[in-house]
Amino acid sequence: KNQVEQSPQSLIILEGKNCTLQCNYTVSPFSNLRWYKQDTGRGPVSLTIMTFSENTKSNGRYTATLDADTKQSSLHITASQLSDSASYICVVSGTSGTYKYIFGTGTRLKVLA
Amino acid sequence: ETGVTQTPRHLVMGMTNKKSLKCEQHLGHNAMYWYKQSAKKPLELMFVYSLEERVENNSVPSRFSPECPNSSHLFLHLHTLQPEDSALYLCASSRLAGETAEKLFFGSGTQLSVL
Numbered sequence: 576k577n578q579v580e581q582s583p584q585s586l587i588i589l590e591g592k593n594c595t596l597q598c599n600y601t602v603s604p605f606s607n608l609r610w611y612k613q614d615t616g617r618g619p620v621s622l623t624i625m626t627f628s629e630n631t632k633s634n635g636r637y638t639a640t641l642d643a644d645t646k647q648s649s650l651h652i653t654a655s656q657l658s659d660s661a662s663y664i665c666v667v668s669g670t671s672g673t674y675k676y677i678f679g680t681g682t683r684l685k686v687l688a
Numbered sequence: 689e690t691g692v693t694q695t696p697r698h699l700v701m702g703m704t705n706k707k708s709l710k711c712e713q714h715l716g717h718n719a720m721y722w723y724k725q726s727a728k729k730p731l732e733l734m735f736v737y738s739l740e741e742r743v744e745n746n747s748v749p750s751r752f753s754p755e756c757p758n759s760s761h762l763f764l765h766l767h768t769l770q771p772e773d774s775a776l777y778l779c780a781s782s783r784l785a786g787e788t789a790e791k792l793f794f795g796s797g798t799q800l801s802v803l
Contacts, residue, residue: 607789616797621792624789626789676733
């Protein structure tokens with residue numbers, strides 16, 4: 576069964592600290608993996624997309640990594656800011672079946688001053 | 689601002705009411721989607737439209753009825769809902785349908801409460 580699991584479920588860190596969010600997936604065959612950020616009361620917004628051949632991709636203070644062999648991805652946030660408080664959702668797409676974006680349940684991050 | 693606008697932002701309705709959710713995208717995209725987001729559960733795909741034609745109906749109960757009059761507008765008509773239908777309903781669009789490399793652009797959602 577195609578699944579995406581994220582950990583931790585929630586995380587609290589102090590402003591300025593770094594953190595890493597994890598995503599494990601069983602989607603096969605694999606096409607790409609996206610990380611989305613969802614602020615409270617808003618829809619998700621895409622941060623990065625990674626395909627099979629990419630190991631690392633950065634977007635400002637956000638760095639995503641992908642290990643297609645172990646089917647794991649991580650999102651590293653550097654020098655966190657209060658505005659980073661949000662849910663971070665990992666979404667994996669397969670090559671078979673159309674419109675098949677498999678969503679994780681997300682990690683809820685809270686950054687404290 | 690993602691270019692996808694949803695109204696209303698909040699909706700409270702009784703189980704016998706009929707209401708509609710509206711979504712409009714200003715991005716020139718050809719595909720539009722309805723997703724359901726419940727607490728602590730992954731987003732669930734409900735419907736997909738490509739160039740105003742429904743191309744996916746993900747085993748959604750008939751009390752949810754989508755309508756796509758043109759490629760910029762999408763509606764979700766609701767009738768005789770159940771309390772378990774309470775959730776955040778998200779509309780999304782993408783440039784093309786059927787291409788999973790395409791980025792989804794989401795609206796802010798309608799928070800629905802069924803009493």
